Amino acid sequence: MNNLLGDDETSQQNLFTPDFGQPPHSYVGRDDMLRDVRTGLGAGPRDPRFTSVLLGPRGSGKTVTLNMIEDVAYKAGWLVLPLDASTSNIVERLEERIEWARDENETLTAAPRGGTDTTTTGVRVLGAEWQRRVVRAIEPKWGARRQLTTLAEHAAANGSAVLLTVDELHSGGVEELRRLSSDLQHITKREQRPLAFVGAGLAEMKHTLLEDKKMTFFQRCQSFDMPPLTRADAMKCLSKTVRDAGGEFGGNALSDLAEAAGPLPFRMQLLGYYAWTVADAPHSPVSETAADQAINETDQDMHQRVFSPTWHTLNEHEQSFLRALSESGGHASPQQIAGRIGGPISASSIARADNHLVNVGCIAHEPDGSIRFGPVMAHESVVWFAERERQYAGTAAHESASRRAGAEAGARQRCSKHMPRANARCILRAGHAGRCRSRW
Numbered sequence: 001m002n003n004l005l006g007d008d009e010t011s012q013q014n015l016f017t018p019d020f021g022q023p024p025h026s027y028v029g030r031d032d033m034l035r036d037v038r039t040g041l042g043a044g045p046r047d048p049r050f051t052s053v054l055l056g057p058r059g060s061g062k063t064v065t066l067n068m069i070e071d072v073a074y075k076a077g078w079l080v081l082p083l084d085a086s087t088s089n090i091v092e093r094l095e096e097r098i099e100w101a102r103d104e105n106e107t108l109t110a111a112p113r114g115g116t117d118t119t120t121t122g123v124r125v126l127g128a129e130w131q132r133r134v135v136r137a138i139e140p141k142w143g144a145r146r147q148l149t150t151l152a153e154h155a156a157a158n159g160s161a162v163l164l165t166v167d168e169l170h171s172g173g174v175e176e177l178r179r180l181s182s183d184l185q186h187i188t189k190r191e192q193r194p195l196a197f198v199g200a201g202l203a204e205m206k207h208t209l210l211e212d213k214k215m216t217f218f219q220r221c222q223s224f225d226m227p228p229l230t231r232a233d234a235m236k237c238l239s240k241t242v243r244d245a246g247g248e249f250g251g252n253a254l255s256d257l258a259e260a261a262g263p264l265p266f267r268m269q270l271l272g273y274y275a276w277t278v279a280d281a282p283h284s285p286v287s288e289t290a291a292d293q294a295i296n297e298t299d300q301d302m303h304q305r306v307f308s309p310t311w312h313t314l315n316e317h318e319q320s321f322l323r324a325l326s327e328s329g330g331h332a333s334p335q336q337i338a339g340r341i342g343g344p345i346s347a348s349s350i351a352r353a354d355n356h357l358v359n360v361g362c363i364a365h366e367p368d369g370s371i372r373f374g375p376v377m378a379h380e381s382v383v384w385f386a387e388r389e390r391q392y393a394g395t396a397a398h399e400s401a402s403r404r405a406g407a408e409a410g411a412r413q414r415c416s417k418h419m420p421r422a423n424a425r426c427i428l429r430a431g432h433a434g435r436c437r438s439r440w
C-alpha cells in the first residue's frame with residue numbers, strides 16, 4: 001500500500017495495533033514458544049511439534065503468531081497454505097487454494113527463494129522452483145488427500161515441506177474437521193510425509209476437538225498454551241513502540257501502563273494506542289494523566305470488544321457462575337459460588353461451567369483454590385450485564401434473583417476516592433484491588 005503521509009508524519013504515527021490479527025510493531029513474550037515450534041517444524045514429521053495447536057483466549061496473539069510461523073516457513077521455501085475454519089467447507093477451500101496456486105503459477109514470474117510475495121488469494125506460491133512444478137502437476141479433480149499427498153511427496157523429493165495452517169479451529173464444523181483430521185492423520189502421521197500443520201483456536205478446544213475420538217490427528221498434535229505477557233514484556237513493547245515513533249514517557253507513565261496491561265497483548269495494544277492519542281504524542285510526552293485516561297478508555301473497549309462478545313457465548317450456568325462471583329465481590333471460594341448459585345443447578349454442572357470459564361479466560365484459580373476474574377472478564381462488566389438483564393426480567397424468579405443481586409450490589413460500598421487527575425470519583429467497590437478507576 002502506498003504511504004499517504006510524508007516521512008515526518010510517518011515517524012509520528014501511532015504505531016500501536018489495537019485490533020485483531022494486526023502484526024504489532026514490537027512482538028514480545030513469545031520467543032520460547034516460537035523457538036519450540038520452529039524447532040519442531042525443522043525436525044520433520046517424527047517430531048510431535050511438527051503438528052501443533054496454539055491455544056489461548058481472545059486477544060492472546062494466536063493469529064499474529066500463526067502468521068509469524070507462516071512467514072518463517074515461507075522464507076525457508078516451503079509451500080504455505082493458510083486457512084481459517086470460521087467459515088464452512090474448509091476441505092473444499094483447501095482444494096480451491098491449491099488450484100489458485102496452480103493458476104497463478106502460470107501467470108507469475110519467478111521470485112527469488114525467500115521473497116515475500118503473497119498472492120491475492122492468500123496462497124504463497126513463489127519462493128521455490130519445486131512448488132512451481134508440483135502445483136502444475138496437481139489435478140483439480142483430485143480430492144484434498146491426493147492433492148496434499150502429491151504436494152508433500154514433491155516437497156520431500158526437494159528437501160522441502162508444506163505447511164497447512166488453520167486459524168479459528170474451535171469454530172470449524174465437526175464433520176469437516178473430522179474429514180481434514182483423517183486426511184492429515186494419513187499423510188503426516190501414518191505415511192510420515194512432510195506436511196506440517198499448525199492450528200490456532202480458543203482453549204475450550206481442549207474439551208471438544210482435542211478430545212473427539214474421531215479426530216485422532218488433532219489429539220496427537222502438540223498443544224501450546226499462549227503464554228501470558230509479563231510486566232517486563234509490556235514495558236519492552238510499550239517503550240519501543242512509543243520511542244520508535246518519536247515519542248517519550250513522562251513520570252511513571254510507562255510503568256503505570258505496563259502494570260495495567262495484564263496478560264493479553266490486545267489489551268496492551270489498546271493501552272498504548274490510547275495513551276499515545278490522549279497525550280497528543282509525539283508533540284507531548286505520554287504523561288501519568290494520559291496513562292490514567294488510557295486505562296479508563298481501555299477498560300471500556302475491553303468491555304465492548306472482548307467481555308461483551310464473550311458473555312454472549314456463555315450458557316446460563318456459566319453466566320450464573322460469573323454473577324455469583326461478581327456478587328461475592330470478584331473473589332470467592334468454590335463453596336461460596338456453589339452456595340450463591342445453589343438451587344436447581346447440580347454440582348457437576350457448576351464444575352463444568354468452572355472448567356469452561358477457565359478455558360475461555362473468564363476466571364482463574366488462585367493457588368489456594370479460590371476463584372477470581374480472569375483477563376477475559378471483569379467484575380464491573382458482569383454487574384453491568386446483570387443490571388441490563390434485570391431491566392428485561394419479567395418472571396417472578398427473575399425478579400427475586402434480581403432483587404437479591406440488586407440488594408447485594410447496593411449494599412456494597414463504592415470506593416468514591418477522588419481522582420484529581422481525572423477530576424472524578426472512583427467507581428469501584430470499597431477496598432478494591434489495584435488502581436482507582438473513574439469509569440469503565
Ligand SMILES: Nc1ncnc2c1ncn2[C@@H]1O[C@H](COP(=O)(O)OP(=O)(O)OP(=O)(O)O)[C@@H](O)[C@H]1O
Pocket residue numbers: 017018019020021022023024026027028029030056057058059060061062063064065237265266269
Ligand atoms: N506477542 C505480541 N506482542 C505484541 N503485540 C501482540 C502480540 N501478539 C499479538 N499482539 C497484538 O494483539 C492483537 C491481538 O492479537 P491476535 O489477533 O493475534 O489475537 P488472537 O488470539 O488471534 O485473538 P482472537 O481469538 O480474537 O482471534 C494484535 O492485533 C496484535 O497487534
Ligand SMILES: [Mg+2]
Pocket residue numbers: 020021062063064167
Ligand atoms: Mg485470531
